[in-house]
Amino acid sequence: MPVERLMPTQESADLVDLTRSIVERDLRPRVDACEKTASFPRDVFRTLGRAGLLGLPYPEEYGGAGQPYEVYLQVVEEIAAAWASVGVGVSVHTLACFGLLHAGTEEQKRRWLPDMLGGELLGAYCLSEAHAGSDPAAMRTKAVRDGDEYVITGAKAWTTHGGNADFYKVMARTSDTGGKGVSCFLVPADTPGLTADVPEDKMGLTGSTTATMLFDGVRVPAGRRLGVEGQGLPIALAGLDSGRLGIAAAATGVAQAALDVAVRYARERETFGKAIIDHQGLAFLLADMAAAVESARATYLAAARLRDAGRPFSRQASIAKMVATDNAMRVTTDAVQVLGGAGYTKDFPAERYMREAKVMQIFEGTNQIQRLVISRSLGRY
Template identity: 60%
Template sequence: MSEHGPQPVERHLPTQEARDLLTLVREVIAREITPHASTQEAEGTFPRDLFRLLSQSGLLALPYSEEFGGGEQPYEVYLQVLEELAAARLTVGLGVSVHTLACHALAHHGTKEQRTEHLAAMLTGGTLGAYCLSEPTSGSDAASLRARAVRDGDDWVLNGTKAWITHGGIADFYTVLARTGPDGPRGITAFLVPSDAEGLSAAVPERKMGMNGSPTAQVHLDDVRVPDERRVGEEGQGFTIAMDALESGRLGIAACAVGVAQAALDLGLAYTAERQQFGRPLADFQGLRFMLADMATQIEAGRALYLAAARLRDAGEPFSQQAAMAKLFCTDAAMRVTTDTVQLLGGYGYTTDFPAERYMREAKVLQIVEGTNQVQRMVIARHLAGSPGR
């Protein structure tokens, strides 16, 4: 049996423009992504030319202002595009989400002059971004980062190591958070660093459980000189900028998780409809039908949760708690759904002849990136009950 692409999900989009956009996305997926997904993931191939195509088609710029080449689409629409891309191949969906995250600081906190000079190229110029917050000793405790930027005349000199950087070594620009002041969140500043800056280098990519096509690497900063014109926001505002970006980025991860889960369910439905045991399709057995029903319910619940959070964001309302809930629920659901898909396929689910095992390995990382699910629980609890010892 061959790999089954995701079945079209019935979507209720707010405008005809959004419906036309989804049609374009599905055409790109059918032509450029689905036919190569399994092979390229097995070979560890990053589809750089595809990302140039996505950029030129405006699909790396969807939630940003038309003034700078963006699509000015609401998050409600952008996230559903992400879901479709991730269902076809997580390397692509997550890559788009990370690029959007990398553009966020400049788009929302940069000066008009900075946006005029840099943002159009970042959104539609064929370039690819990376987001540099985590470090070897600073993951969940992001405020304890050690990479430092020291003022030298009209420049800043950056030193340190960033870790777990998606697109590390292949990005065209890096949004880097570095310490410019005392310990703690108020001593951090954001910088936009070009990939060709002298002293910037990337380590050999990490060897990961899944997402072999998406390079994740440490990025080294050795006396990297950046002009003050590339400082984003005020000195000491970097942590606030980073957390602002991550709130939106968590919705991207939630949408990607639902996409992976949907692809796994589609595979499980196709397999159990075709596979015969005891003279009838597996899908006729009540135990398996109940599994499929539970999987579908978790996917629909996750989709509703991330869309509800997106609509709050689009309305300009606070959405931090809902973003954490969406990231938590959708990624946990993706882990359950993909694990159940492997079980539905039995021995075949454990082989690389089917993408079920790939979906399961990919789902795992979504519980970790952009704030582990334990961190999401801390965020949610803080909203509900305040900080401990208040």
């Protein structure tokens, strides 16, 4: 059932309506086949970009829509409710563009942002390494200056869109001074020496390719470095606060989809002469699921409104990511329970939602890391 949204403007309400129409026309008819065959829907991102939905929170002067983050996140939620792989992909692409907007020169922004926001150039984000997932300062991938170029060598794990992206936002070590020795680069996908390893065989989000990216002496012009040397980790971490909100919105979309399936089934399935939704035990379970979805949405919107107001929102972003993804795991698990044996089969999407929800507790910082961020912020009061 459509979510009742209170949008800040008529324009933003129209954007949600546009999103829903694209979802019904271009996404929902393809999701089952693509997820079954692990096919990456590159053309869908072009469609979203050309409709203006990939650049919603970015300035109009660079091809964006100049919309508040609270609007962008609700669009992500609508997309993820239909197809989580694409919703997560939109969030990752937005994160891949973040460093260019906030640390790039005017020339860099005008050169690359319009095609990125228009969907012609799809982005990926290379921060994690096999030994340095939650500790990015421990990364070993190096970028060595050689005249007007940098030579990048190393490997970046868990890269969403790995092997399918057109550019990679890469964090690499330019000095041995810990977290202060990391720099940020935009690396084109066709650069010699850059290859994707065999994609990960995942339990969910199979329509979204995840692969380790291998950098074997990849030469990148110095003009593709964002900011100054050593600024890479602050760029990465600043973007992660916003990225966590994207994942919170995507998780809420998955939870909403699971709730919708469960409610629809509970209305139609009968036992002991009445619909199972009329049995109090099951009705209360559905009520708890609805409350979890609504509270997740309210939490990520509260954080987004702080961001839109230019106020600190790091703690609230971690809370939103943790609450929304934990709630999504619980709601999707309960949706399988509501459907009973049918929920354990692939005849219904409930089992897929449950598999998709699990990883959302892990990426963009595990929920244990979110609890660490939250608790540390409390200690500063």
